[in-house]
Amino acid sequence: MGGKQGPQHPRTPRRRFDIMSRYWTFLLVLVRVILPLKAEETSACPADCACLEPQHHILCSNASLTSVPSILAEGTLELRLDYNNLTSLDTGAFLGLSQLSALHLSYCGLRNIQPGTFEDLHSLEYLHLDNNLLESLEEGTFRNLSRLLYLHLENNKLTFLGPDVFQPMDKLSALYLSHNLLTELSNQTFNDLPQLRWLYLNNNLLSNISIKAFAGPRRLRKLSLEANNLTSVPRALRQASSLQSLRLSSNPIRQLGSFGRKLRSLTELYLDELGLQEVSSTSFAGMRRLRTLSLRGNQLEILSLPLLGAQTELLLSRNPWRCDCRLLWLYVHLQVMKSKVSQGEALCSTPTALAGQRLLNVELQKLTCPAFGSHLTTAAPYKVPTYSATTAKRTPPQVMETPKTTTRTTIVSLATKATQPPPVQHPVPASNAVPERWDPCLAELISKVAVRPKGEGALMVTWSTIGEHDQVEVRYSTGEAVQVLWVTGELAEVELNQLHMDTDYKVCIIPLSKHVAQCTNPNPTQCAMSHTSGWGGHIQPVHMQPTPSHSALGTGVAVAVLILVLVALVLAGAYKLRSRQAGFQRHFDEDGFESERYNPDPYKLDGVYESNEEDRKIFVTAASQWSTEDEDKLDCRLATSPTVLSTPRYVTL
Structure with missing residues (x-):
């Protein structure tokens, strides 16, 4: 045994040495392979550029580059190439940068971009091509940029935008095209930008905008068309129903037309320096959410916008305001908005006695016609x-002879x-005539009033409104009592029921406003007459004389019914009295003290009558809440209704 184990001891250390030798050899090979790779990756930063490895940013701004560097790390997230001399971008210039999210190419002197240049940038969200020399964009320029959110193309020389330039950009939210040379917009220009929120087209040469140019971006919020060559309000705005901010300043729009019925979400409207001399009272009808209306730098002398919301802030400086009775509406509006009016707004130019004064500070009695002074x-x-x-x-004065026409x-x-x-x-000429008294009935907004009978004791009323006034008061009377019905909704018709039969009715339609109580004599164009059908209350119907047998039978039935009713009343009274005593005794015994008896509803009278929730509601009339908007706080004070009218009823169509 001992002889066999002796030779095995020297072999064990040798085997261990061989294993360790192989292990270190393997590590050395790995080091020789990895180190060159690491060195190659480190050297991927282009010359004259700064690379931030933790952030994966490559900064090559103002590096005198004439082409895009060919060695760029694949994991780059942001690449800055602005302020270089890149006159052209070729297809495949950004191969392998699939994770790039921001690309800056501003101030590079770019004149041409080949289609497919950005096709490998699947993750790109920010693209800056502003302040270059681009004159056109070919179809396919922005191919595969499905995640792009912001595209900057301002301060170039673009003269035309093709119909399919922005086709694949489904998530684009902001498009900057200001300070270019665009002259028109076609129907297909923005059709494939469903998520577009902001669109800046100011400082171009736009004179023609197709009627469906803004139909594609269904969520457009901000639109700037300032400093173009538009001579009227573009009809294409009627398709931008979600628009909240609109800028049309510095266009040669001398007459303000209709903005359509769909701009109900508009909160800001800028109409500065248009050369406006007059603004119609219905120009801004339907803009219930309008909070800022700027009319600075025009030629307005008078202004009356009774359909404008009471909370709308007006910017009115640099206008030649004529401070007389025709500015009473504006004077009252400024007093209501006194806390939001700046010091330089609405200065009087005429008459001489009030020149230079703020309209807000002028005494009311001085706003007269002829003008004060x-x-x-x-x-x-x-x-x-x-x-x-x-x-x-x-002696009579001698009048000098003058021509009759002088x-x-x-x-x-x-x-x-x-x-x-x-x-x-x-006779006073028309230019100096005192303007007509303001009509609280707003007759100019109502037309085509028609009334026709419908069944017995019912009338069908229809009318037409100008603008977007969808709240009206329907007054109907027989010559003595006046009934009132308030109608809200876009349907211009209502059915009046439970009327007197065979009676003449006069029906008038008055647009609701805070002055509706002052409308005591509506214009004839607001009213119509009709006659209800059926038997009138003063006409008795003819009956046949009953036979004796029928009379006896009727008397017997009547006596039997009377006896049954009396028995039922006696039984019901006895049951109620017993229930009341039992309930009182139960509460008294359980609580112990009469003063602590439980009253489940303070609105009940002695706990006898059932509560009616509808009777406790406080109804606020439309006249009391006219000065507020839909999203404003509701004024819950009870309104004072006209003394000549009955309590109105509400109908929502």
Whole structure:
């Protein structure tokens, strides 16, 4: 045994040595393979560039590059190549950068981008191509950029956008095209940008916008068309129903047309420096959420927008406001919005007595027609009357002969008015005429009122409205009592039921406003007459004389019914009295003290009557909440209804 084990001891250390030798040899081979790879990866940073390895950013701004570097790490997340001399980008310039999320190519002098240049940038979200010399974009330029969110193309020389330039960009949220040379927009330009939120087209040469140019972006929120060549409000805006901010300033739009019925989400509207001389009272009808309306730098002398929300802030500086009675609406509106009016808004230009003053600070009694501080008349020349020394009688003044077609306007100061001879009365020209009194009935918004009978004691009323006024008051009367029905909704019709039969009714339609109570005499165009069908209350129907047998049978039935009713009333009274006593006794015994008896509902009278939730509701009339908007806080104070009208009922269509 001992002889066999002796030779095995020297072999064990040798085997261990062989195993360790092989292990270290393997490690040495790995080191020789990995180190060159690591060195190659480290050397992937291009010359004259800075590479931030933890952030995976490559910064090559202002590096005097004439082409895109060919060695770029595949895991790069942001690449900055701005302020270089890259006049052209070829197909495949960014191969292998599938994880790149931001690419900056601003101020590179780019003139041409080949289709497919960015096709490997599947993860790109931010692309900056602004401040270059691009004149056109070919189809396929932005191929495979399905995740792009922001595209900057401002400050280039683009003159045209093809219909399929932005076709694959399904997630694009912001598109910047300002400061280019675009002259028109076609229907297909933005059709394939369903997620577009912001679109900037200001400072171009746009004069023609197709009617469906903005139909594709269904969620467009901000649109800037400032500083273009538009001569009217584009009809394409009627397709942008989700628009919240619209800028049309610095366009030659001299007359403000309709904005359509769909801009109900609009909160900001800028119409500065358009040269506007007049704004229609219905121009902004339907814009219930409008919070800022800017009309700065126009030629407006008067302004009355009764359909504008009471919470809309007006920016009105740099307009030649004529502070007279025609600015009463604006004066009241500014008083309501006094906390939001800046110091330089709405300065009076005329009359001279109020020039330079803020309309907000002018005393209300000075807003008169003719304007405060002047007296406007038209008179022919005259001579000062002479008196005879002997008779002390005044001779008639000698009027100078003037052509019949010549008139003269004389402005007499209030200070010297008493010393001047009385002017000859002539018709006042239309330009100096006192404007008509404002109509609280808003008759200009209602037309085509029609009333026709429908069944017995019912009338069908239809009408048409101008603008988007969908809240009206329907007044119907027989000549004595006046009934009121308030209708809300877009359908311009309503059915009146439970009317007197065979009776003449006068029906009037009045748009709801905070002044509806002042409308006591609606315009005839707002009213219509009709006659209800059926038997009237004053006409008794003719019946046949009953036979004796029928009379006896009827009397017997009536007596039997009367007896049954009396028995039922006696039983019901006895049961109620017993139940009340039992309930009182139960509460008294359980609580122990009469003062601590439980009252389940304080609105009940002695716990007898059942509660009616509808009777406890407080209804607020539309007149009391007219000054607030849909999303504003509701004023829960009870409104004062007209004294001549009955309590209105509500109908929502």
